[in-house]
Structures are given as C-alpha cells and as structure tokens.
Amino acid sequence: MTHTKISMAQALNQALRDAMTADESVVMFGEDVGALGGVFRITDGLTAEFGEQRCFDTPLAEAGIVGMAVGMAMNGMRPVVEMQFDAFGYPAFEQVVSHVAKMRNRTRGRVQLPMVIRIPYGGGIGGVEHHSDSSESYFAHTPGLTVVTPATVADAYGLLRKAIEFPDPVVFMEPKKLYWAKEEVDLTEAQPEIGKAVVRRDGADATLIAYGPAVPVALEAAEVAAAEGRQLTVVDLRSVAPLDDETVCAAVRRTGRAVVVAEASGFASVSSEIVARVTEKCFHSLAAPVRRVTAFDIPFPPPKLEKYQLPSVDRILDAVDDLQWEDS
Amino acid sequence: MTTVEEHLLPSAEPVCLIDQNGVPHDHPSYRLPTKEALLDGYTQLIRGRRFNDQASALVRQGRLAVYPSSFGQEACQLAATMVLRDSDWLFPTYRDTVSIMSRGVDPIETLTLLRGDWHCGYDPYEHKVAPQATPLATQLPHAVGVAHAARLKGEDTVVMALVGDGGTSEGDFHEALNFAAVFQAPVVFFIQNNEYAISVPLARQSAAPSLAHKGIGYGVPGERADGNDMAGLLAVLGQAVDKARAGEGPQLVEAHTYRVQAHTNADDASRYRQDDEVTPWLDRDPIARLTTYLEQQGWLSSEIRATAEAGAAEVAAQLRDGLMPEPSVDPADLFAHLYASETQQLREQAAFLRDELAREEA
Ligand SMILES: Cc1ncc(C[n+]2csc(CCOP(=O)(O)OP(=O)(O)O)c2C)c(N)n1
Ligand SMILES: [Mg+2]
Numbered sequence: 001m002t003h004t005k006i007s008m009a010q011a012l013n014q015a016l017r018d019a020m021t022a023d024e025s026v027v028m029f030g031e032d033v034g035a036l037g038g039v040f041r042i043t044d045g046l047t048a049e050f051g052e053q054r055c056f057d058t059p060l061a062e063a064g065i066v067g068m069a070v071g072m073a074m075n076g077m078r079p080v081v082e083m084q085f086d087a088f089g090y091p092a093f094e095q096v097v098s099h100v101a102k103m104r105n106r107t108r109g110r111v112q113l114p115m116v117i118r119i120p121y122g123g124g125i126g127g128v129e130h131h132s133d134s135s136e137s138y139f140a141h142t143p144g145l146t147v148v149t150p151a152t153v154a155d156a157y158g159l160l161r162k163a164i165e166f167p168d169p170v171v172f173m174e175p176k177k178l179y180w181a182k183e184e185v186d187l188t189e190a191q192p193e194i195g196k197a198v199v200r201r202d203g204a205d206a207t208l209i210a211y212g213p214a215v216p217v218a219l220e221a222a223e224v225a226a227a228e229g230r231q232l233t234v235v236d237l238r239s240v241a242p243l244d245d246e247t248v249c250a251a252v253r254r255t256g257r258a259v260v261v262a263e264a265s266g267f268a269s270v271s272s273e274i275v276a277r278v279t280e281k282c283f284h285s286l287a288a289p290v291r292r293v294t295a296f297d298i299p300f301p302p303p304k305l306e307k308y309q310l311p312s313v314d315r316i317l318d319a320v321d322d323l324q325w326e327d328s
Numbered sequence: 329m330t331t332v333e334e335h336l337l338p339s340a341e342p343v344c345l346i347d348q349n350g351v352p353h354d355h356p357s358y359r360l361p362t363k364e365a366l367l368d369g370y371t372q373l374i375r376g377r378r379f380n381d382q383a384s385a386l387v388r389q390g391r392l393a394v395y396p397s398s399f400g401q402e403a404c405q406l407a408a409t410m411v412l413r414d415s416d417w418l419f420p421t422y423r424d425t426v427s428i429m430s431r432g433v434d435p436i437e438t439l440t441l442l443r444g445d446w447h448c449g450y451d452p453y454e455h456k457v458a459p460q461a462t463p464l465a466t467q468l469p470h471a472v473g474v475a476h477a478a479r480l481k482g483e484d485t486v487v488m489a490l491v492g493d494g495g496t497s498e499g500d501f502h503e504a505l506n507f508a509a510v511f512q513a514p515v516v517f518f519i520q521n522n523e524y525a526i527s528v529p530l531a532r533q534s535a536a537p538s539l540a541h542k543g544i545g546y547g548v549p550g551e552r553a554d555g556n557d558m559a560g561l562l563a564v565l566g567q568a569v570d571k572a573r574a575g576e577g578p579q580l581v582e583a584h585t586y587r588v589q590a591h592t593n594a595d596d597a598s599r600y601r602q603d604d605e606v607t608p609w610l611d612r613d614p615i616a617r618l619t620t621y622l623e624q625q626g627w628l629s630s631e632i633r634a635t636a637e638a639g640a641a642e643v644a645a646q647l648r649d650g651l652m653p654e655p656s657v658d659p660a661d662l663f664a665h666l667y668a669s670e671t672q673q674l675r676e677q678a679a680f681l682r683d684e685l686a687r688e689e690a
Contacts, residue, residue, distance in 0.1 A: 035600040036527035057528045059497035060464060088463060091498060126393055129447045130462045267673070296677045298666055303393045303444030304657045308681060315684070 003186050008156045009179040012042045012118075014187060015160035016080065020050050023078060026164055028055040030065055030082030030118075039084055040120055040179055062092035066117060070099050073113040078164060086121040087130035093138070100169045101144030113169045116160075121149075122213045122263050123310055124177030126303040133300055134264035136212070139171045140241040140273070147241040148194055149173040151215030153183040155238060158191030166194055173240075175213035175263075197244035199251060203231030206257035206320055209248055209274055211237035214261040214311050221261075221316035230320065240270045245277055252278050253285040257323040259293060261311050266294030288324035336549045338540035342584045343564050344554035348612045350620025358563035363627055369403075369410065369558040370622055371636040373615045376402040376426040378640035382647045383425065383439060387593045391651045393444035396423040400556070400588035403614035404520045406430050407561035408488050411569045419458045419471040419489040423520075427490065431455045435643055436650035445655040464495040468504030468517065472578075475513035486572045487515045488565075494525025496542060497533050505546040508578035515578045516568045517548070520555060522587035527600035543580035555585025556614040559621075586612070659685065 006014070020026045028043055034057040037044030046055035058065050062083055069079035083089035089096075096117065103113050123132035139147045146168055150156040156174070163170040192198065200215065201222050210218035215236045222232040233251045237244065252258045258278055262271040275290045293311045301309050345360050346352050352360060361369070380398045387395035398405055405427035409418060412431075420428050422441070429438045433450045440449020441460055448459035458474075461467035471489035478485035495501055496519060508515045519539050523530050536542055543550030549571075553564040561583060568579035586609040590597040622628040663670070663678040 031525070032527045034527070037599070039526065057532050059533050060494040060525050060528065061497045061499060063499055064497070090463070091500075126444065128393055128441055128444060128462070296662065296681070297673060298662055298677075301662055302441075302446050304655060305445075305659065305662060308659050308662060318684075 002188055003184055005182050005184050006153060007180050007182045008150070008153050008174070009040055009042055011153045011157040011185065011187070012160055012174065013044055013046075015157045015164075016043065016046060017049065019080075019161055019164040020046065020054055023164075024054075025076060026078045026080060027053070027072065028080045028082070029058050029069075031058065031060055031084050033057060033082050038082060040176065042118070042174075043082065062089055063095050066092040066095040066100065069115045069117075070095065070103070070113060073115040073169075074103075074111055078114050080116040080118060080164060083117060083119045085127075085131050086119055086133035086135045089117070089119050089135065092117075096139070096145070096171070097142050101142045104168065105144060112167055114167055116163045116166075116170045116172050118172045118174060120174045120176040120179075122175050122177060123300055123306050124213060126306070128303065129300070132306065134262075134295070136171075136173050136240055137264055137269040140270050145169060145171055145241060146194060146239065147171045147173065148239050149175065149212035150238065151175065151178065151210075151212055151236050154185040154187070154189070155192055155236075157185070157187050159194065159238065162191050162194050170194070173212060177213055178216065192238055195239045195242045195244060197235050197237045197239070197247040199233060199247065200236045201232065201234040203233045203255070205231045205255060206259065206323055207233040207235060207251040207255045208259050208261055208316065209235045209237065209251075209278075210261040211240055211270070213263045217311050217313060218261045218316060221313045221320075224313055225317060225320060232320065243274065243277065245281060248274065248278060249281050252282045256285055256287040257320075258286070259291045259316060259319045259323070261293045261316055263295055263311060265297045266292050267297045269294065288322075291319040291322055293319050333544060336544040336547065338538060338550045338552045338582070342552040342554045343560045344557050345559040345563060346557050346617055346621045348556070348617050350617045350624060352559075352621060355563075358560065358567065361559055361562045361566075363625070365410070365562055366559060366618065366622060367627060367632055369406065369562060370618055370628070371632070371639060372406045372410065372430060373402055373558065373618065374636035375639040375643055376406050376430060377615060379429055379435065379643050379647065380426055382644040383442075384589075384593070386647060386651050387442075392439060392442045394592050394594060395442055396592045397587075397589040398423060398426045400609060400613065401520055401522060401585050402426050403558040403561055404518075404555045404583045404585055407558060407565050408490060408518055410562060411566045412486065412488055415456070415483070416485055416569075417456045417458065417471070417474050417487040419467045419474075419487060420460050421464075421467070421490055421492060421495070422460050422462045423492065424460065424490050428457050428460070429643070431457050433457055435646050439647070439651065443651060443655060445657050446661070465491055465498035465500040465504070467491075468500055469507065471515050472504050472508045472511070472513045475508070475515045476511050479512075479514065484573055485514065486569050487513075488569070489515055489517050491517065491519055492525060493519060493521040493523065493530055493533055493539060494528065496539055502546075505543065505548055505578065505580065509546045509548050512575070512577040514572035514575075516565065516572055517578065517580045518565065519580070519582040520585060521582050522555075522585050524587050524591070524601075526591045526595065538582060540580060540582040548578050548580050550580040550582065552582040552584060555583030556612045556617070558614055558618050
C-alpha cells in the first residue's frame with residue numbers, strides 16, 4: 001500500500017515515467033514537451049530523466065507529429081504523442097482517420113500501431129477560442145480507434161499505463177479541468193481495463209452515465225439527489241470507444257431510468273450513441289425515455305459565457321426529475 | 329553571375345538601415361524611408377508600446393483572460409500596416425494586437441478575444457482585418473484566397489499575411505505559399521521570427537539557412553530584415569507590397585526579432601531560457617534606436633514627442649476605461665450567428681436556456 005496525494009497531471013506524468021522505465025521502446029514527443037514539460041506539465045522532467053532521445057520537442061506540425069509516430073510504431077517503437085490542445089489536434093486529423101485508425105485493417109493485421117495520442121480536452125478553464133473543444137466524438141466515430149478518458153487521478157495513471165501497453169492505437173483524452181485537483185491514490189493497485197466502465201456510485205432509482213469531465217458533476221448531482229431522497233447510480237465509462245454495453249445496460253436494467261451526461265455537444269455524439277444503444281438493448285426495462293444533459297449544439301463559447309455551456313448539477317437534477325416518475 | 333533563381337534568395341544579411349546604435353547604413357537595394365515616414369513610425373511605436381504595456385498590466389489585474397505580449401516586436405507589427413493602403417487586407421495572429429489596433433480597429437474591440445466576452449470583437453470588413461487566427465498558419469490560405477479573389481475582380485488589393493516562426497512548420501504555411509505562387513496572388517507573407525514558439529527555439533523549427541529561404545522552393549522571392557529596425561522594415565515591406573501590387577506575385581519577408589517577454593502571461597520562460605539570452609535584445613529595442621537616430625538628425629521636436637505621448641496616453645486611457653468594467657454578455661448570443669437562418673434545433677436550445685435562467689431568477 002503506497003498512498004500518495006497527487007493531481008491528475010502528476011499521475012499522468014508518473015504513468016509516462018513508469019512506462020518509459022518499464023519499456024525502452026516508449027518515446028514521448030510533441031510541442032513544448034521537452035524543456036518546458038508541456039504547457040500542462042504532463043511531461044515535466046522526462047527529458048531530464050530519460051534524455052532527449054526519449055522525450056523531445058518536434059517542429060510545430062501536428063500532422064507531422066502523428067505521421068512520424070505512425071512510422072515509429074511501424075518500426076518497433078511505442079510512441080506517445082501530445083496534441084497541445086483539443087482543437088490543435090485537427091491538423092493531424094487526416095493522419096488519425098486515414099492511417100492511425102486503418103493500418104491494421106489495411107494490412108490484414110500485419111502492421112500494428114501501438115501508439116497513444118494524448119489530447120487535453122474540454123472546457124471549464126476559461127480558455128479563449130480553440131482551447132476548449134470536446135473532440136472525442138470525431139474519434140469515437142472512426143472505426144479502428146480506441147478512445148479512453150479518465151475521470152479520476154487513479155484512472156489517469158492506470159488507463160495511461162494500459163493505453164501505452166495496448167496493441168492498438170489509443171486516443172487518450174485528458175479532461176483538462178480535472179488536471180489539478182488532488183486525490184489520495186494507490187498507484188500499485190490493479191489498473192482499469194480499456195473498454196470497461198465502472199460503477200462509481202450505487203443507487204436504485206436512476207442511472208447517470210457519464211465520462212471524463214462530466215463524471216465529477218454527475219457524482220455531485222447524485223449526492224444532492226440522495227439528500228433529496230432519490231438514489232442514483234453513476235457509471236463512469238472510462239472508454240468511449242469501445243463502449244461497455246454490459247456495465248451500462250446492467251445499471252439501466254436495475255434502475256429503469258437513465259440520464260447521459262456529457263460535456264460535448266449532443267448532436268451526433270458519444271452521448272447520442274449511448275442513448276441509442278441503451279434504448280435498443282434495454283427497452284423493456286425502461287420506465288421513461290433516456291434523457292441527456294449535454295452542451296448546446298454551438299461552438300464552444302468565449303470564457304465569459306462558458307458556464308452556460310457546461311453540464312451542471314441543476315441541469316442533471318432537472319433531467320432526472322423529468323424521467324416520468326408519475327403518470328401525468 | 330546571376331542565375332535564374334538568385335532573385336528568389338534573400339539578402340546575405342537581414343536588411344538593416346538604422347542599427348541598434350541609431351547609426352544609418354546604406355543598402356544597395358533599399359533606401360532609408362523619408363523623414364515623415366520615420367516620424368510617423370516613431371509616433372506609432374510610442375503608442376504601440378503603450379498599448380502593449382497597458383494590456384500587459386490589465387491581464388495582471390485579471391481584466392483579460394490571457395495576453396500574448398508584442399513587446400519588442402512593435403516595429404514589425406506596425407511597419408506591416410504602415411505600408412498598406414486602406415483597401416488592402418491584414419491577416420493577423422493572436423499576437424498581433426498592436427498591428428490590428430494600428431489599422432484603426434477600436435482598441436477594446438481589438439482585445440475582445442483576449443478579454444473573453446466574444447471571439448472576434450471587430451467587423452473584419454470595416455478595416456479589412458481578418459479575425460485573429462489562433463490555430464497556427466491556418467489564416468494563410470485564406471489570405472491567398474482574398475488576394476486571388478481581388479485579382480479576379482480586377483482590384484489592386486495586397487494582402488499582408490502574418491505568421492510566426494513556429495507557424496512556418498505547419499502544412500498550411502507551405503500550401504499557402506505554393507498556391508500564392510501558382511496563382512500569382514498578391515500576398516506578402518510576413519514572418520515575425522521571434523526565435524521561439526512558446527518554449528521551442530528556432531533551431532528545432534527549421535534547418536533552413538533562414539526562414540526567408542523557404543520561398544525559393546515555391547518560386548516566391550524571399551527577403552529578410554532586422555525586425556527591430558523600423559526603417560529597414562518599412563523599406564523591405566514597402567517594396568514587397570509594391571511588387572505584389574505591380575503583379576509580381578507573392579513575396580516572403582522574414583523579420584528577425586525576439587520575444588522579449590514570456591509567450592503569454594501564463595507562461596514561465598525561465599523554464600527554457602536564460603535571462604542572459606534576453607539582455608542583448610533589450611539593447612536592440614526598436615524604439616531606442618529610432619529615437620537616437622531621429623534625435624541626431626534634429627528631427628525629434630518637442631511637438632512630435634508631445635503628440636506621440638498624447639497618442640500613447642489616449643490609447644492607454646481607452647484601454648483602462650474600456651476594460652476595467654466587467655463586460656456585459658448576453659447568453660442569447662450563444663445561439664446567434666451560427667447559421668444564416670436560425671434552425672429549429674437551436675431555437676429549442678435557446679428557449680431551454682431562457683427558461684432555465686428565468687427559473688433561476690424567480
Ligand atoms: C495548430 C496549432 N498548434 C498548436 C498551437 C498552440 N500554440 C499557440 S502559440 C504556439 C507557438 C507559436 O509560435 P510562433 O508561430 O513562433 O508564434 P509566436 O507565439 O512566437 O508569436 C503554439 C504551439 C496552436 N495555436 N495551433
Ligand atoms: Mg515565434
């Protein structure tokens with residue numbers, strides 16, 4: 001038992017450090033990840049500890065970064081690359097969608113790409129435009145990608161270790177507004193499986209299904225609901241692709257009601273996919289249509305307006321109230 | 329011997345017409361700007377520096393969400409607009425607030441993005457200033473498009489497209505240069521090489537002899553200038569604009585300058601560079617050398633100093649008065665301007681928010 005109180009940023013840093021120690025084919029590169037340690041300090045100290053060969057700055061070109069990672073993965077390495085912010089990963093979109101996602105399939109499994117693309121994402125930090133996108137649905141929609149997002153400090157460590165060991169490319173989405181809050185964690189404990197959700201809280205009345213930055217908000221809402229007499233289950237997806245239908249549907253069948261909570265816009269998104277699957281698989285267990293609390297279908301707003309865009313405890317409680325508890 | 333390619337290559341050294349000691353130098357290809365142009369440059373520098381200092385103070389007081397400082401790069405940013413006509417276009421980056429303001433854009437509207445009450449705060453058509461681009465180099469193909477459209481319409485517009493040294497590594501930079509060259513679009517690509525892209529030094533950006541050398545591969549003539557010499561910048565950029573306007577196609581200019589302050593107020597430059605690297609650049613300050621030169625010529629009258637000072641004081645006061653109060657924002661704006669005609673989907677979402685806010689108030 002080795003409990004330490006650390007932030008998600010520190011846990012991610014530790015995961016990289018431990019992965020690089022465990023396997024010398026792991027290399028880390030991107031923009032400002034060397035001397036600066038990344039704008040969020042996730043790679044702090046890695047160049048000093050492992051040398052310029054193992055953690056290095058690249059020219060400023062995301063397509064180049066991801067494309068080079070593809071080649072390095074083809075040639076026996078395990079690259080981990082950082083996109084500095086969500087929206088700054090878009091120049092790499094073609095590499096991700098046409099190559100990272102498809103290489104195994106195109107080559108009948110002969111070429112594997114064990115690489116990780118780390119992306120700080122989401123709002124809540126008062127960023128100006130292009131610094132707060134929730135881009136997970138673009139990746140989740142792309143067959144061949146595995147998309148993971150931690151919501152706790154322990155998961156950040158465990159999921160990143162697992163992502164680096166994974167045989168396929170993983171898009172690792174880091175909720176940047178959760179970077180700094182500290183939690184007491186034991187980094188030696190069993191690491192979460194990629195593709196498996198976790199029940200964070202048990203309650204018999206309804207299920208909140210959330211991931212990434214929405215998980216703490218859902219948990220807070222469940223706390224308030226409990227005080228008001230309603231017991232909510234909270235499922236943390238951990239992986240948005242593939243989705244853990246089993247855990248989600250088991251919770252929904254047990255409770256008969258569900259609300260999906262996500263920070264991304266709702267239209268054609270991970271949240272809409274969850275609703276579709278729950279409806280298809282649990283229809284007869286549902287006492288009400290599955291509701292969603294998501295961002296509006298608008299570009300992420302400027303800092304002074306972002307509070308209206310983010311899922312809130314009140315919006316979640318309102319959605320729960322709407323789950324047809326009585327005949328009208 | 330001159331080869332076909334030679335005219336595409338930059339000068340052997342960055343063009344410098346007034347050196348850091350205020351001493352003027354002859355140059356085979358560029359003439360010192362006129363007294364009037366240099367005095368105008370001086371006045372604008374004093375105002376630009378004050379604008380930047382005031383914005384830096386306001387971000388420390390929490391009145392802006394973030395501020396990328398232009399300190400030390402004011403000559404680049406101002407020369408870039410001084411050589412333009414009103415009918416020309418400017419395509420700025422997030423750092424180029426001094427440039428934008430100097431085009432006549434309202435100083436508060438210039439800072440809307442960085443204050444965080446909206447994205448682009450000004451009307452791009454009013455002063456022909458495109459929205460500031462944060463995703464690096466993405467504005468450059470747009471600049472080519474504006475220039476190409478102007479040619480198709482028979483207008484003699486020139487487009488000044490700004491980019492940083494880091495931005496030259498992005499694919500869009502290369503595509504824009506190539507398109508501009510193939511279509512002979514009247515664009516001046518102006519690189520402010522301040523030696524850093526956040527923490528990453530130029531050497532990690534490019535192995536080319538200079539960034540101005542990047543033109544030749546596309547058939548675009550490249551030139552380089554001392555980015556802290558207002559005189560040299562006016563001469564080089566002025567000539568580039570003239571050539572583009574005369575139908576000679578796109579031009580590439582690299583200004584060699586330095587980012588004296590951190591990347592933004594949120595950055596800690598001590599993590600990646602030593603102070604002794606910064607110090608020599610303070611001696612190359614664009615204002616000091618121009619002031620020395622103008623004084624030695626006996627051109628810097630007390631009236632001119634007073635006018636410059638008044639302009640600076642005025643813009644600083646405008647920023648303080650405009651930015652100290654909390655801006656008023658309207659949540660209904662969230663749903664405005666997304667499509668030419670409002671969609672049912674957004675109408676419903678706007679109604680949801682209106683309802684929610686009404687209930688909160690009740
Ligand atoms: C496509 C893209 N990738 C990354 C970033 C994050 N970023 C913002 S500024 C910057 C450095 C840019 O350096 P440079 O082009 O030299 O301009 P400077 O900041 O020095 O003016 C980076 C990496 C971005 N804005 N856009
Ligand atoms: Mg730079």
